[in-house]
Amino acid sequence: MNKTGKSFWALLADNAVPIVFIVISAIAIPLSGFSASYLVQELLVRIGRNSFLILSLLIPIMAGMGLNFGMVLGAMAGQIGLIMVSDWAIVGIPGMVLAMMVGTPIAAVLGVFCGSVLNRAKGQEMVTGYILGFFINGVYQLVVLYLMGWVIPVTNPVLLLSRGYGIRNAVSLIGIRGVLDNLIPVSFPFMGGVVRIPLATLLVIAAFCFFIVWFRRTKLGQDMRAIGQSQPVSDSAGIAVNKTRIIAIVISTVLACYGQIIYLQNMGTLNTYNSHDQAGMFSIAALLIGGASVSRASIANVFVGVILFHLMFIVAPMAGKNLIGQAQIGEYFRVFVSYGIIAIALVLHAWKRNRDREAARRSLRGPAGSPAKEAA
């Protein structure tokens, strides 16, 4: 095989997932019958809403810890911040900032806990983080459903359940709804409609991207990349492996906390017991659809992923309805794809890693190696 052919196939194989999604979207968009201006508007809203959460996944991947399923811990911390701010009735940007300030220490503590647990389960970070999410979800429910209004002072009757303690299932965030999105109002006419841009949110996301670019070049960022390459080598090079891994998770958790606050200020309502559940799954699916793998992810992956994933999010139910007459099928298809894509990405990664490991072992044996192996 010649060189150009090989690189073409390699390129295709590397980007197989985004390509498949572009094809699915290309088929589904005309079927859904949505107008271009509607799609662009929806996409802009969703980029603003979700990008920050997805970006928070990048740093643990850099440190070789895989997809941080423990990011839901950060989301929960953010939600606690929002509940407290709603109780204190602080609105607007100050409310959001205060929610972040309340959420940060909680997220940091949870991050340290998560990092320490993951350090005890090296090689199983993802499944451990995933179960940890469920575990902390239990603790979160204990706090929000029983301790708030009883041990933790929450007095606003709009928030509390009628029994006097515990937070209601849905909390209206009317005070901070859209405050960041509408901080700098910009809109322009586009193909027969008017598209509004959540400029301030996008600026915050851009600032975050610059932070990540800058962070990669710091000493700490370089340490993390080294650990991502090889833990034993980093260890002998004098990098405190465990400590650095914990820092990576803490940063990710705190950022996920901010991400969830930005997400919820756009949504305007907090589903106290469900909002965080989906944050992790959808963010991870979007990142993988953007062409990232368990060990390699870039900022470009985030934005490609958020666009493709949410494009499908918007068009799949309508396309399903127009094609088969049942919106439900499109809905289930979307769920199937979200989970399927994570499964496939994990399989491809593990498969490749095992093959690489096998190849490395063969190369150690040398060319004269084992004749028995060749005979078999």
Place this chain on the structure above:
Amino acid sequence: MIKKFIENAGWPRVIIGLFLLGLFIAAPFVGVRVDTSLSDTLVRFGMNAVMVLAMIPMVQSGCGLNFGLPLGIIAGLLGATLSVELNEKILAHCAQYVDAAAWGAPISFASAIVMALPIAAVLGYLYGKLLNRVKGDEMMIATYVGFSSVAFMCIAWLLLPYKNPTMIWGYAGAGLRTTISVNGYWFHVLSDFLAFTPFGLSHLYVPTGMLLFFAFMAFLVWLFMRSKTGTAMTAVGSNPEFARASGVNVDRMRVISVMLSTMLGAVGILVYEQSFGFIQLYMGPFYMALPAVASILLGGASVNKASILNVAVGTFLFQGILTMTPSVINSVLQTDMSEVIRLIVSNGMILYALTRKVRVKR
């Protein structure tokens, strides 16, 4: 001696066991009937035990905890729905051999198992082949294989050409309902077999048939694990390199174990449904793996070692806590904390096992 017992049983089991005992002791003082609670615990034990048993083969062969249990459950659901769909034909066919009126329900239930097993075997085979490619990451991938297969089947349940009017949506005339009653087919077919209420306590219902069925399945697994294949499987789980050196086909053993786990999962959900009375489709099987995983770990299994005793002890403790906490804690605190306690205990157990494994390895 107490110290030795605690060491053998392990701290988590002792604590949870004492907690459960405390709940049973406290129950009468807060107005909860002990006999009803005990009966509920037994019923739930019987309902879930076979699904927990489905963990054993995969754990023993080193494939880790079977988070992909929903795959086996799907096979069971297919068997269950098919048995309801084809109920009349099957019974008409069997009527020439036996008395259909007396044997209708058992035959129908048996047909569900018979139809579920090959589906489970095929799915398990493919699933096992997949897991062989991803050694070291089985648990995470199993989770998502389970999830995506459940989501895929959501589409299939809508589209499959089932005709039985008790199963499909009335107004659309197509697509299966979210819950299908098995009343009139094989409701309580195992549970009520030889069921009795001992000591004249009318509230203490013992689902003998279901417990016997679990004992039978456990015996089969026990027998299998002592066969040549079973021993080889355990060897693969304990030390794959050593097993390969002794001439065991590692990949083949792993595939067999996954098939077995999936098939047990299929039978497990059928046992569950006949007691519960409903077939739960769509997102029903979604989170069913976690309680089963937590149960066997609570019983003292680790990520790569599990026994029948672990299954029995773990399921009893787990289901006992699930039954007792809502009633007792509810009466004491006037709130229902069972869901929160379930989340913390079950996931705490899984976390404990995942982090403990590494420490042992070092």
